Amino acid sequence: MESCWEGIYQQGNQLNRYPYDCVVSLVFGLLKSKPSLRVLELGSGAGNHLVFLAENGVDASGIELSSSAVAYSQAQLIKRNLSAEVVHGSFDNLPCSEDTFDLVIDRSALNCAPRDIICHALHEVNRVLKPGGEVFSQIYSQLHPAFLDAHTRHAGYACGFKHYFTDIDGLFFADKNDIADLFSVFEELDFNHTVSYSKDNIVLNANWTVRVKKAMS
Numbered sequence: 545m546e547s548c549w550e551g552i553y554q555q556g557n558q559l560n561r562y563p564y565d566c567v568v569s570l571v572f573g574l575l576k577s578k579p580s581l582r583v584l585e586l587g588s589g590a591g592n593h594l595v596f597l598a599e600n601g602v603d604a605s606g607i608e609l610s611s612s613a614v615a616y617s618q619a620q621l622i623k624r625n626l627s628a629e630v631v632h633g634s635f636d637n638l639p640c641s642e643d644t645f646d647l648v649i650d651r652s653a654l655n656c657a658p659r660d661i662i663c664h665a666l667h668e669v670n671r672v673l674k675p676g677g678e679v680f681s682q683i684y685s686q687l688h689p690a691f692l693d694a695h696t697r698h699a700g701y702a703c704g705f706k707h708y709f710t711d712i713d714g715l716f717f718a719d720k721n722d723i724a725d726l727f728s729v730f731e732e733l734d735f736n737h738t739v740s741y742s743k744d745n746i747v748l749n750a751n752w753t754v755r756v757k758k759a760m761s
């Protein structure tokens with residue numbers, strides 16, 4: 545079955561133009577102590593982060609399931625005379641050698657897959673990271689209103705959204721134990737849970753931000 549993301553990008557939707565602020569501050573922070581960075585983005589979408597990384601001298605790669613998004617992001621790079629590798633594939637099977645990257649970025653891509661695929665992908669991420677390399681991940685939390693809005697929920701994977709994400713087939717929403725388990729392969733677990741509320745105290749958004757490292761040896 546084809547991913548819903550191919551249809552979303554073919555219709556010209558969700559073509560993010562700019563990098564997310566969390567990625568900008570993370571990368572600028574790391575560049576201060578390590579001017580030469582090799583970075584992989586999981587689910588690199590429209591290439592908004594790849595463009596930002598390449599513009600700032602980072603050796604950037606992305607892996608993306610949608611062929612339309614791969615073609616779009618490659619065109620964005622060429623238009624700006626920038627270079628980054630964009631691979632068409634799935635993040636649970638990384639076509640990269642071990643110990644390759646200083647940083648792996650997941651800006652809400654892993655949560656497009658069910659829990660077992662995320663678990664597999666994170667073992668792959670651990671393999672391709674250099675010792676001491678970092679993972680940055682943003683994953684929806686079960687406090688997100690879309691989780692309760694979904695028609696079905698199984699092991700954190702929700703399908704059939706009625707009001708939010710109506711064009712998306714399914715998304716994974718993590719609780720605290722999921723985050724601890726999924727990232728237990730790494731060291732220096734640091735995770736934040738952010739919930740934003742309306743003025744009437746209604747939850748608008750909720751996600752986990754995770755920063756972890758691969759063990760040094």
Ligand SMILES: C[S@@+](CC[C@H](N)C(=O)[O-])C[C@H]1O[C@@H](n2cnc3c(N)ncnc32)[C@H](O)[C@@H]1O
Pocket residue numbers: 549550560564586587588589590592593607608609610613633634635636650651652653654656657
């Ligand atoms: C919410 S979008 C985020 C795009 C980009 N990371 C950003 O922050 O702008 C999720 C992306 O993950 C991609 N994706 C979903 N499942 C994937 C998989 N198994 N392997 C690679 N990419 C995947 C989708 O095609 C989509 O481009």
